[in-house]
Amino acid sequence: MWTFLVVFLTVYTSMHAVFYYRVHVLLGERKGMALAFTVFLGLMILSPLLCRLLERTGWETQARVVAHVGYPWMGFLFLAFWCSLAVGFVNAVLWGLHRYAGVDVARIPQKPAAVVVLVAAGMLTLYGAFEASNLRVERIRLETEKLPPDVPRLVVAQISDVHLGLNGREGRAERILRAVRAADPDLLVSTGDLVDGAPHSLEPLLPLFQSVQPKLGKVAIVGNHEYYVGLQGAMDWTRRAGFTLLKDNATTLAGMLNVVGVDDTWKDRPETESGLLRSVPNGLFTLYLKHRPQVCPETVGLFDLQLSGHTHRGQIFPFSLFVALMYPFFNGTYDMGEGSVLHTSRGTGTWGPPIRVLAPPEITVIEIVRKD
Template sequence: MLLLLSAFLLIYGAMHCYFYWRLRGALPNLGAGRAMVGLFLLLMILAPVLVRLLEREGGAVAATLLAHLGFGWMGFLYLFTVVALMLDALRLLRIRLAGPPKLALPGVATSRWPARVPAPAAVFWLAFLAAVAGCAYGYREALDIRLEQVRIVSDKLPPAEGVVRIVQITDIHLGLIVRERRLERMLAVVAQARPDLLLATGDIVDGQGDGIAPLAEQFRRLKTPLGKFAILGNHEFYVGATASLDFHESAGFTVLRGELSRVTPWLTVAGVDDITGERLGLTPPGQEEELLALLPEETFNILLRHQPRVVPGGLVDLQLSGHIHRGQIFPFNLFTWLAYRVSTGLSVAADGRYLYVGRGTGTWGPPIRFLAPPEVTLIELIPAPAAS
């Protein structure tokens, strides 16, 4: 945990230093304003940590205000850095292609910058405006929850059973930013899908239990004939496993921790803790391997696993995962692909199982999504036609 936090602060701090350097190039005569800008940037670097400390100490109002400011700034800074670095790369490339500066003739004014190469001040303002526009668009996109539909045909389902409607939600991140109104929008899409079975694949919770407990009632109102099942993601462990379990229980979920549930005679749902639990000593080692060995051969087996990695073995027919948010803000999806070598959506793993990775239903940190719209996933299990 400490190593992860240190790496985050190092990278995030470097992004702030880059912003300050670019700001100085655009506004060289800041004067006394430099100190104010420096203090603001220092506060923003520490904001994610301060938010958690304030929340744990009961400072809900201050934590909420700082969360909106700090995480909103995080989204802006990320977009600014991406655009500014791209413009810097273009600027340096054009300067290099232009070759060495020509000798100036007496009485003839020459420009320091080759034609069509953005000057440092232009880089700052172009990146600034692009980031503002990206945040405005991204805030709207984060509210545009899409219902994605997937159909899977299996001969493990009895033909007489009909279509089974399964809804997956993932990465809602209930906390200081994702609250009643946003959850209401999400669950309206869930209700629209008319699920027989609701499955939550982690990171539903991202705030202290006493602050989000009233939200559990919104889940309880959902009617799902075959039940509601969930697993613990990494953020449930960051918040606290006990508080997270209490919330899920009050929301009407059965949390599967290395366990399986035979929902019908032909459908089994199994779930494992996120690997974070094992790293923190809260989950026994080998939990997933032991669970895979218990899966029955005769049923359609669904595995809930937060991070989209496939552990070979067992009789998994469909694995549901989340965690990567499709990067949440483009082009961070490139980094998630490098880390997991998987894209969001439906694919077939090396061992033949279906793997569906959701883009996430909410947002972590910045309340924006850019080219990674949130989703609720409807999976229709369809019996294979009976052999003639």
């Protein structure tokens, strides 16, 4: 956790420094404005930590105020950082053409460059807010010989990375559950990071989740953010919301379907994962819930469908390029061979900034059909 905080603060501060360098020219010689701007940036750097601190000490209203300012700013800052780098790259190319090719071109002046960064980042932030609210339903159809003879079809709905917290509350939950009800699934699964705030502050959301009661119930696993906010409290809230929580264990639902869920971890655990998958009855379709889209080679062939999340498809482009390097199976559906399929959700909510750019949120609806 401390390593994460040090890395986050270092990277986030560096992004603010680049942004300040690009736009401070607009302040001119007004030292008071420059000082106020610097203080504001400092507060924004600390705002994610301040949110957590205020929430944990019971200052929920104050925490929500900070969150409603700090997290949208984070999204804007991310985009402004990349826009700043893009302007810098263009100026570097223009300088190179002038210096080495003798082309008579001038670099973009500082003030127009600053305006371009602010306008572009602002427009992308507005678009990102729209995209984050544009929940999509992704559909997958799998044929199998592993359904019982009297069960021609099962429908599973997957939500992932909902991040219920200071920003993601009633509006987000209602929108998601409305889409779940429309899908009319036999089973609802959550593949981690459902809770991302103090569980006591999420009490008003419990009736919303409790009201959704698919025929085969609701099953969840924990993600890394449940650990960040306090694992035991997050698990208790998830159970009270009506989910059966699988944490390195398995269950068979109504003699129709095996569901195996593993704890969140950075590393594969061949003995634990393969042992769990072998513990369920053979001959039934096996649904494998694992927060991170990592496929342990020893498990291929032991599950029929692995459902994962975690990556958000980068959430804000171009972070998707870096996420793809870390997680090769970072978005969509993959045939792993030996009858095993992996689907990685883009996530149903947002972490931190309430925006998405080229990574719209999704609910996944899987139709499992008996092959004749």
